[in-house]
Amino acid sequence: MRREPGANVIDIKRAMLDEVAALNEGLLAEQGMRMTLSSDDVRYVESSIANVWVNLGLGALFATLVMYAFLRSARATMAGIIGIPICTIAAFLGLLLAGRTLNVISLAGVAFAIGMTIDNTIVVLESVETQRRRGLARFEAALEGVKQVWPAVLASTLTTILVFVPIFFIQQEAGQLYSDIAVAISTSIIISMVVAITVIPTLGAHIDFRGKESASTAAPRWVRGCLWVVNCMIHTAFRRLMAIVLGIAGGIGIFVWLTPPAEYLPEGEEAKTFVSMNAPASYNLATMDAIAQTLQQELEPHVGADPERFERGDTDIPPISTMGIQAEAQSLRIIAETSDPTHIEALMDALTQRFEAYPDMRAFAARGSIISSNDGGTRSITLDIAGNDLNELYTTANAIYQRAQDVFDNPRIQSRPSALDLGQPLIEVYPDWERAAEVGMDTSALGTTVAVLTNGAYLDDFYLDDEKIDLYGYGPGAGNIALDDLATLPIHTPSGINVPLNTLAEIRETVGTATLRRVDGRRSVTLDVIPPRSVALEAGIERMQREVIEAMSDEGTLPANINVTVSGAGDQLDATRQALTGNALIALAIVYLLLVAIFAHWGYPLLILATIPLGAAGGIVGLWLMNTVGAQLPKIGLNAISQPFDMITMLGFLILMGTVVNNPILVVHQARENLRTASMSVRDAVHQAVESRLRPIAMTTLTTLCGLSPLVFLPGEGTELYRGVGAIVLFWAAWHGDCHRYLLTCPDGGRAELEKTKTIGLSEGFIRLGFD
Template identity: 60%
Template sequence: ICTIAAFIGLLAAGRTINVISLAGVAFAIGMTLDNSIVVIESIELKRRQGLDRFRAAVEGVRSVWSAVLASTLTTILVFLPVLFIVEEAGQLYSDVAVAISASILASMLVAITLIPTASARLNFGTENRAPGESKGRRRVLKWIDWLIATPGHRMMTIGVTVFASAAVILLLTPPAEYLPEGEEPKTFASMSAPPGYNLETMSVIGLEVRDNFLPFVGDDPQRFRSGETEVPAIKYLNTRISAGGMRIISQPVDAGDIDALMDAITARYRQYPGMRAFAARGSIISSNDGGTRSINLDISGPTLSVIYEAALATYRRAEEVLGNPRIQSSPNSLALSQPLIEVRPDWARAAELGLSATAVGYTVAALTDGAFVDEYFEADDKIDIYLYGTSGGRADLDSLGGLPVYTPQGEILPLNAIATISETVDSNSIRRINGQRTVTLNVIPPQTIPLEEGVEIIRRDVVDYLRQSGALPASINVDISGASDQLDATKSALLVNYPVALVIVFLLMVAIFRHWGYPLLIMTTIPLGIAGGIVGLALLNGIGAVLTSFGLNGFHQSFDMISMLGFLILMGTVVNNPILIVDRAIQRLAEGDGDNEVSPLDAVRDAVSSRLRPIAMSTLTTLCGLSPLVFIPGAGTELYRGVGVIVLFGILGAAVVSLTMLPALTVAVLEWRVKRRKTGSNRESDLLTTHS
């Protein structure tokens, strides 16, 4: 029912079914059982106390209604700040938020309607039967009782938990990435030729490169693993050759060999002097140029020669400090050495003849390389129309000055009569950003260097270093943009919206508990759950590193913006178990009256004992629901595995904290409140005695 509700929610919100929204549905599967488990356990407890099935169903729901409502609304409303994140990550978050929210809301409705109805109608045969006390349950309760028995034990439990969590957050939090690549096991590898190369020369080089890799198409992957070949088996090989370079689109037979294939192609490219090589993996999220890990250095200044010198120095320094980065420049060449024929019109003479700048340029283009006229469609095929001279786009440069130019007056003049023609060397393209001449370096750090760390290295060891050494003069401006800009913007949005989520959770619990202090007590588990998520991410990457060291296919899960969504989910879910314990402890404390007064320690003991089974069951079901997303590899798993591992270990850590630190803290707080109440009552009694 709840899974169907997730799809209905996606439909109502106008969302599509994609790998992100399906991940949200999968996350919700384990979480939807929590409310039903709590309600069933409460009903069973009432039946064991001697109530009939119908009365037990009503009283069971009534006793946990506030806790179920609080846990449901905190899980749903914690996603409200996602609506205000306008960056790409916010759009991805919203799909997960809609799927989870719809499922959890449906789970609450099922828990308070369908579950008690079924319990009242079906006889489970548990009336008046004492709850089973397994050896494991007794050991857990005995251990918890020791932790909360004395003030010293309670302070030790609280101190150790807080210290360990703070150490985890400070020491194990990794540098951030922007978004996962959603990488496909294919490479887009480009080779840029230096100035002066023509199509004939590049065709020879391109065929040599192609012939080098063709023998490995359809090869046995085992030959590469055994060291017989230096190139992995290739599934297919597509090449495109132009005068400025070539591009290969290829995919290995074994997806795990993609990095080796990229290295083999770039190594082959670099065997040709002056060639620049760049390779990136395909991506379902960004462009196929490392978009979610790219660091763009926009180098601008007043003169091209100074800009190109600074860009070349930056290029070489980045290669040196980053180890083996993938760097692409725009324009491709970082030297003003492209042979050019410069046609400079005599504007006064052209004006006399009625020739505009557009007309002169179009005429020269048509008589040399060809000029674009228009396009038309033949069925689904688009056909471009070009205008050429009689030479058909192969004009002889020596006869360029004699090309006929037709004037509006009907005269035919040679080109050199209205323009000066000269040979020069310069750049074949000029890139401008905000009107300034600019060279852009697209730097993709190695996989071992996270984006956040890579940005810091470039800022400190490249830009600042070159400034201090004088390689970047004061007239040159360097801006860092690309995915690094988007990372900073998304982090800033999260830093604003995470506190908003905490405030929403707090105010919601204040409204439900009608108390300002108890919600703060419950929310102490949130940072501890976050610490558990960070531990899980570190353990996952540690296992991946161990597998790699043994020559197996390892893995690495980056700490990206989608993974950080796990923290938002944890804010709404880790409070569920504490709500059960604190709510029951408050109820138990309120039941005491006069001679039957219940101490805070006994109230917490009873709360832990009665809520231990639903906490264990809901935690286990959630862990089982998330485990396939985390531990079963497959295409696209890097998109949601980070969220899964953070939520999985965060909930596991929160469950442990809910049964250790939280009871100790709850006893301490309740004892302090009882003591303060008694002190106030004694003062009031003394005051009345004095007046009388």
């Protein structure tokens, strides 16, 4: 059975189990048979969804604790987190209205939004409390607090959601995953803005949020430290210039230097393996069945076994929870699940070694996936080898197969067709056209007759009450014709006489291939090469091109009339990356024009967008640290953590493009307000803007960190699908909390008055703002 697009796999499973129970009690019981469940993909989906719910709850809890640590008021904290359930429900409604299903990816989008949704609430809540500390009554403080930050809240909200607009135009399959996250986050952020400017002021007008007031009026030590660094950086024009140049250039340099080779998509891999044994032509069904019996006897003791034997090293086969073996004439397949998900690679290696122990056998193992087919599809390097001469084609394909084995450390390689030799015994029937014409038979009639008498053949179809009925013809001995009897097979001719087949055709015994594959009309062999985990897809493609194809061409071992093309996941990777890059540039332009419209100024948006390179550097540094530290975890008895730089991870940079500017927007907006209403000098305006926004910036940074940490650091089924994008956004938040407020104050603190630059050109205004 295969589910229809959009169908819920969990509902299908429940309905199927009911049907299976009914069959076991009825039809199958009457025949002495029983149907049992041997493999279940739904368990992985259910576990993945459960993990997201747990991480979502933990993120909300941690964010709440951080808010309370800053606010020291239960009432203020409750007001701050009131938007979390509202925005979560709104995200689900948004997914429903957009026609999206509730899956692991969309739920991860809801979880990502937890830390982001309270950012607007924190900004408004802090602004209202600032007005209260200045002596205003609750109602006036609520009104003035919203008025102070309303433009900044609107700008930050719109920039966050508008960067997702181009995502909906990505046609590749990654676009579907992107759009699920985009819908969930965008809906939550929009509603969070509504909550921040309506619910929070309303509560502030009726409830006193203030908690325990400190007896000291001096700023906390960490605030004084931040302000001291700011003053040092904006003290002279040279320092401002150096901070800007080093910040932007350093961010770009770090990003380029540390960006790893890319993967395509995460697999969403289960603790299940599909291992295939491909036999040469000399094997038959009896031989393969005997091999299957031998393997079953060896593997059965490990089903439900004690894991201590494997952990002690007494056996190389880990405990197996379920297993099934299927034998065919030229192949054998095992589908098995491990009791411990971390043991799946060991099981794949053990089964591969046992398969390849048989002479001339080839083995291919892949993990089960909820995103691609169960053949390593998102990490598969596909080589299409085309030529006219089958012998030369198969010889070249075998040479490429062996060269790929030598280039990579234990790659997994599958060929189509599975047997790359011309040793398959074949029977060829060559008609005697003159003799066939004498008895009234043509090519089609003779071919169909031989097929019906030997193995059976499709003849025609008809409709009975709108139901299509296929007709097949079978001879009396179809399927059991001995080779020696083939020549005397009686053929009934249109002339009404029966003649033996050897009077109408010549029968030849030969060898060849049982399967002929064509790609674009040419005879072809396809190799699917899955490099080891230590080699990213992008790096694997480059090595295949350089160390296999080009090297063989230079050595003269790749014939000139053999054409080799690379496709598969590599093509999809390039297409998706190009689409994502193009749409990221469009998103950047949208953000810039939006900020121009909100600030009514061409220069301020450039100051704000100047923080993006540093934010991108923070994300890539975090990903590098995560993989570097994660590789050392086995030394202390923990499982290693490795996060590939896949297309979902790259989405994190698009998200931070909209969120990285939120705190700079606050500082720039407050500095402008200080200049406009308080008649401050530029330096004092910047200093006061940073001082007044440090606390909400610190709160939003820490709540984002705490909200995302469970998604990034807690292992479990399905976490590999969204851990990458969570890591990028999380480490960006940690990085920008320390760096951006310093970089931003440098161009903002030039001696030229900010308001005067409204009258000068774009480039001159930016230069005067930054480098005066």
